[in-house]
Amino acid sequence: MSAADRSVVVIGGGPGGYEAALGAAQLGAEVTVVERAGVGGAAVLTDCVPSKALIATADFMDRFSAAKRIGVHFDGAGVPRDQGVTAHITDVNSRIMGLAQTQSRDIAERLESAGIEIVQGAGRLAGAGVVEIVEGIPDVESGEEPSPHGADLAEADSSRRIEADVILIATGARPRVMDTAVPDGERILTWQQIWDLQELPEHLIVVGSGVTGAELAHAYLGLGCQVTLISSRDRVLPGEDADAANVVEDVFRRRGMTVLNRSRAGAVRREGEEVVVTLEDGREVTGSHAMLAVGSIPNTTDMGLAEAGVSLTRSGHIEVDRVSRTSAPGVYAAGDCTGVLPLASVAAMQGRIAVAHALGDAVAPLSLGRVSSNIFTDPEIATVGVSQADIDEGRVDARAVMLPLTKNPRAKMQNVQDGFVKLFARRGSQTIVGGVVVSPRASELIFPIALAVANRLNVDQFSSTFTVYPSMSGSLAEAARQLHEITD
Template structure:
């Protein structure tokens, strides 16, 4: 049976789901997408797109505070605030939500143009090739688990069963909450609640110093909030390159953020018009609002997965191999619900790989060693390939060169004071196996290193490529030239 005669049903319309649907439609399959809350999923509607838009707003405001350092003055300007500008968070959030909805509509138009049937509702597996779809269900409140079928929250207009040759589950995750720190959507918040804020928090206490916590702490600090960041580990961003995390933490502190390391949250409670965060050692931190960024859990409950034979991990994530297959033939999974790597780019790649494998197209297994990622703090942290931890532990036999951006001429012109570039190259062959960039637009600067890693370029091939002078990318080339001296 050719791909043109096959049917595919995708449960979940986030990056993993809609990219899988587009890929399947391109191969000629009959495709249905079942999405409960809105196309684009959390990545577009409440997480990645909104948070990066919020960060962009904060970074825009920071330009005004930096103006005097480069000789620019707003003479005669009648504007309040130390920065010369103030953030009206209701207007900011209104713009961000409009942007997210516009992106969701763009995805819907792409799917419609590709001939994909989109059903608004909840999907549940009845077997390896059968999905029960409850249409017209209410979208749950932010941070809540989708209600099981037949619950009071369901206002279904129709229930039907769809048979398909291939089922792809891409239902994503939701914020993790704790019994001792239950969000109320007003003062105790998850990252899904913050888009309803109508006033800027006077003092935001952020619990959790991973990627989400660090990014949003940076954003609200830049918007003019007093921010306290509570980290249970020795430093912020404990899973990232140590040199990079230290730079970001130093910048946070220099800009006025209170960072409490080795401080684990025990509970959060409302008290009057504020909140009190209790730490495990008995200390209490008072604030106007608390933002919980303590991880996420997969949306895999009440979906009939285990009943259909799909193996889940202890955390509830769907176990998949490198071509997105689950333990059941014909059932695939993609995105954050698999727990492979919580990045929209990885989810999209998993979705594309799933349909290619299922429909018999050429496919290469997922290669996580080539994934580039970015943390949108200021400065940004971008990474790809092997890490400093890999080298320090002996897992990768490589050398590293790190150059501070403060020595780069373009960085001096742009008043860039913090950041560096770091490149890792294998001993002997000098093949580039990874790198780290910390600085403005690191998300763009990492791309040349990612190309080198993907194509196994050595440091001489990399540095032989012309760079613009002056440019920040010149430091990448210089780091590669310095690694040439270490060639065995």
């Protein structure tokens, strides 16, 4: 059976879902996308796109506070709020939500132009090769964070079943909450509820110092809030390169953020117009708002997965192989519901791989060793390939070189005071196997290293490529040259 004779149903319209749908349509399949809340999913509507737009706003404001360091003077004392530069959070959030909705519409138009049917509703498996769809709109009156593909739909208009040759589940994940810290949507919030704030928090307590917590703590600090970041580990961003995380934590503290390391939150309660976070050691932190960033849980409940033979992990994630197959024939999965790596780029790649494999197109299995990722703090942290921990713990036999950006001429011109580039090269072959960039717009600078990792370039090939002078990328080439000079 050719791809043109096959039908594909995608449950979930986030990056994993809509990229899979586009890939399947390009191969000629008949494609239906079932999305509960809106095309683009949480990544576009409440998570990735909005949070990065908020961070961009904070970074714009930071230019004013940095102006005096480069010789530009205002009438104020050098701090945004003293210069009359303030963030009106309702205007900021309105712009951000407008951007998110525009992006969602753009994706929907792209899907429709490819001949893909979009159904608003909740999808679940109803047997081999059958998807049951309850059409309707989300029930959001409760203020809770429902599963995007559960049965909690208000105004359910109809129910229908669709037979499909291929089913892709891409239902994502939602914020995890604590039994002792229940969000109320006003003062105690998840990261998906902050876009309804009517006032800028006077003192925001961020519970959790992973990527989401660190990014949003940085954003609200830049907007002028007092911020306390509660981290249960020895440092913020515990899963990242230690040198990089230490730089970011130092910057946080220098800019006025209170960082409480080795401090695990036990409960969050509201007392009138304040919130109180109780730590497990008995200490209490009082602020105006608290944001919970304590991980996420997959949207895989009430979807008929176990009944259809789809294996789940103990955490509720869908088990998949490197071509996104589940344990049930004809059923694939992509994105955060699989727990492979919670990045939009990985979800999209999983989705594309899934439909290519299912429809008989040429495909290479997912390779996480080539994934580049970025944390949008200031400075940003971008990584690709093997890590410093891999080398230090003997899993990879490689050398490392780290160059501070304070020596880079372009960095000096741009008043960059923090950051570095780090390259890893395998011993003997001197093949570049990974790297870390800590700098403004590190998300752009990591691309040359990602190309080198993906194409197995050695340090000589990398460093012999011309770079612009002066440029931040010059430090990448210099790091490669220094790796060449190191010998046993």
